[in-house]
Amino acid sequence: PGPQLPHDPTKKTIVVLGSGWGATSLLKGLDTTEYNVIVVSPKNYFLFTPLLPSVAVGTLTPKAILQPTRYVTRHKPRQVSVIEATATNVDPIAKTVTFADTSEIQGQVSSTTIQYDYLVYAVGAEVQTFNIPGVRENACFMKEMEDAEKTQRRFLDCLESAAFPGQSKEEIDRLLHVVVVGGGPTGVELSGEIHDFLEEDLRSWYPELANHIRISLVEALPSVLPSFSKQLIEYTESTFKEAKIDILTKTMVKEVREKSVVLQKPDKSIVEVPCGLVVWAAGNTHRKITRDLMAKLPEHQTNRRGITVDEYLRMAGTDGSIFALGDCTATSYAPTAQVASQQGRYLARVFEQLAKRDNLQARLQLLETAPEAEEAKAEKGSLQKQLAKAEKLRPFHYSHQGSLAYIGSEKAIADLPFFNGNLATGGVATYLFWRSAYISNLFSWRNRVLVLTDWGKVKLFGRDVSRE
Ligand code: FAD
Ligand code: NAD
Known part of the structure; x- marks a missing residue:
């Protein structure tokens, strides 16, 4: 049967x-x-x-x-x-x-x-929360497809609520403050993507709100992207500075509340920072x-x-x-x-x-x-x-092909094994390399076509801001 x-x-x-x-x-x-x-x-x-x-x-x-x-x-x-x-x-x-x-x-x-x-x-x-209070209840993750969809929905919801007539300036600033927790590659790439969305679309769709949007990237360690070379860390930090993404290093998120995050600053003092959206990208367990x-x-x-x-x-x-x-x-x-x-x-x-x-x-x-x-x-x-x-089985041997990450503003960084050394590059050319590397890494032609079509659609019409 x-x-x-x-x-x-x-x-x-x-x-x-x-x-x-x-x-x-x-x-x-x-x-x-x-x-x-x-x-x-x-x-x-x-x-x-x-x-x-x-x-x-x-x-x-x-x-x-x-x-x-x-x-x-x-x-x-x-x-x-x-x-x-x-x-x-x-x-x-x-x-x-x-x-x-x-x-x-x-x-x-x-x-x-x-x-x-x-x-x-x-x-x-699965996502590591370290049992920090409020993470599961109040933050979005960036691990599964439903996490990305939920993040998008919440961000657009924050925008629409901020656009509601009569909202105070403080409330608009709160709703439009995005806090990304974790300065690993996931947190960095997401911050870069949100910045692109702001610059390429939201400035024209929500001109009265765009200047209120703020992105903060919080990292407990002394620098973001600890697995990348020093030169690329500095390049990312300066790109983020230009893009007005705040990087808060040596800062630890202690609690995520409904409308704020509680941070422990480098001097160990505790502050509560109002925000509309928290994305938790603090690693795996x-x-x-x-x-x-x-x-x-x-x-x-x-x-x-x-x-x-x-x-x-x-x-x-x-x-x-x-x-x-x-x-x-x-x-x-x-x-x-x-x-x-x-x-x-x-x-x-x-x-x-x-x-x-x-x-x-x-x-x-x-x-x-x-x-x-x-x-x-x-x-x-x-x-x-x-x-x-x-x-006679042969043991597994890993061959490192390099690390690549997108950092927004049409820039990517790459740490590539090069002859016996290491080639660290960042910029627009690396971004084109990043795009082509990911296109060729996609498992099927069907997905390649779908991704290329989406990239083309965004170039022509911008990103969709309708909230499903
Ligand atoms: P996964 O790919 O996570 O697969 C696990 C599978 O197990 C899933 O299909 C899941 O549904 C299934 N599963 C879960 N529970 C059960 C269960 N109880 N029973 C049966 N099945 C189950 N790595 C890179 O090298 N380069 C990158 O650019 C990169 N970017 C990333 C970006 C993001 C946003 C994230 C989250 C990760 C990224 N990574 C990247 C890391 C990479 O995705 C992981 O290292 C990789 O997915 C690990 O593969 P895996 O097969 O071990 O696990
Ligand atoms: P990660 O573990 O690399 O980074 C998480 C970061 O969060 C850490 O730096 C940690 O110090 C910080 N953190 C943890 N708790 C915190 C707290 N309470 N407050 C502030 N900061 C806190 O996680 P990831 O970025 O999701 O990456 C997971 C794996 O996937 C890594 O191996 C990474 O290399 C891989 N990955 C690779 C790429 C790429 O190559 N482009 C992209 C995404 C992920």
């Missing part, structure tokens, strides 16, 4: 948890002829996160940077099941995953448990399901940053049946799309090799039962050689 999961009993079953950078790049490279493949994710799409801040200000429409996961899996040689569900429990001993349909509409069956031979654990991370899974292997999973894996991405403490990648792991690499996608590609090759190994082992077993003919002996020797090769 009903749709069945692909199950050829002669093949091993891979369950992939997630449809983000790690999982999607694995699925793109995976040869599904040798496996039963099941993908479980609460989102039935892949989100191209680098362009998410552009959605928050209406430069891009949401669909331009989403790609349904079935677009990837439907081209595979064997059927791949894509299930829109949230994994709620992984049992590494029984090798089972339990998942539930957590969407608005549910059928008669909304939770089930399945068996895996291999689990690819790529559930990413791991999900509950990850914490639960780690707790099941307490001797091996002790890193507070996430899952410990070996150099082949196998989760420590398991028999090699769970591979973990991307933001849910604790490795020496930064939690970036670049790392997760390279790990996904690597894992696709690992599975190809594991399938080869299993096939060779099966053929050798068959020969064991065959009579000891000369031919069989020769074949056995050759198969054993091939098997020895197939059993």
Whole structure:
């Protein structure tokens, strides 16, 4: 009854948890002829996160940077099941995953448990709030598509409320004060995008309000973008100064209230600053399901940053049946799309090799039962050689292609590995490079066309300010 999961009993079953950078790049490279493949994710799409801040200000429409996961899996040689569900429990001993349909509409069956031979654990991370009061209730995040849409709606709401007749100057200033928390790449890119929206559109659509709009970027550390080179940090700071984006470093947000943020200034004094919109971009922490899974292997999973894996991405403490990648792991690499996608590609090759190994082992077993003919002996020797090769996995090796970030005003910064050194560049040319790099990194031609069309539409008609 009903749709069945692909199950050829002669093949091993891979369950992939997630449809983000790690999982999607694995699925793109995976040869599904040798496996039963099941993908479980609460989102039935892949989100191209680098362009998410552009959605928050209406430069891009949401669909331009989403790609349904079935677009990837439907081209595979064997059927791949894509299930829109949230994994709620992984049992590494029984090798089972339990998942539930957590969407608005549910059928008669909304939770089930399945068996895996291999689990690819790529559930990413969630927003770190440090349990700071009021963050969940009063701030917007910038992690998922719904976060960007909510930010856009709230910002436009602030504008329209400020435009309401009779509003006092103080109230207009409050409503139009945007506070971005976190001076990492997400916070910086979002501040730059909001500034562009202001300069390119809001000045003409809301001329009486534009001068009241203020953007403050709050960062607890002594500088923004700590992972970029000093020269690019300074370039970003001077670009923001020109753009009148206030950078408040060594300043920590202690509380987010309905109409204000509470800041601890560098001299440790506490101030309450009125604002209309707070966007929280203060980094990542791991999900509950990850914490639960780690707790099941307490001797091996002790890193507070996430899952410990070996150099082949196998989760420590398991028999090699769970591979973990991307933001849910604790490795020496930064939690970036670049790392997760390279790990996904690597894992696709690992599975190809594991399938080869299993096939060779099966053929050798068959020969064991065959009579000891000369031919069989020769074949056995050759198969054993091939098997020895197939059993040797190559460790994962990360190749850093550089870091890029958009900082607004049609300027981007790039730290690129260059010969044996580093090339740090910033400016308009880097911005064009940023645009072309992201266009070529988008996973499909469909998305490339949608993004290019949106960029063209904004150039011609400006950003849309209607509030849905
Ligand atoms: P994700 O891509 O987050 O995917 C996790 C997947 O797991 C999602 O599909 C999610 O729906 C699913 N999931 C969640 N819970 C469950 C569950 N219980 N069961 C099953 N599935 C689950 N990195 C760069 O290198 N360059 C950039 O320019 C860049 N820009 C960024 C901009 C923004 C705004 C953000 C937020 C991040 C950016 N990053 C960038 C970081 C990058 O997006 C992450 O490092 C990357 O997404 C990690 O990939 P992942 O596969 O580990 O996790
Ligand atoms: P992040 O962890 O890089 O930065 C968060 C910042 O928030 C930190 O600098 C932290 O000091 C600050 N912070 C935390 N709590 C605070 C508080 N209470 N008050 C003030 N400041 C506070 O987070 P991110 O920017 O979301 O990036 C996450 C990951 O995604 C990183 O690995 C990053 O490299 C990657 N990313 C890359 C790009 C890019 O390359 N263009 C863009 C976005 C994200």
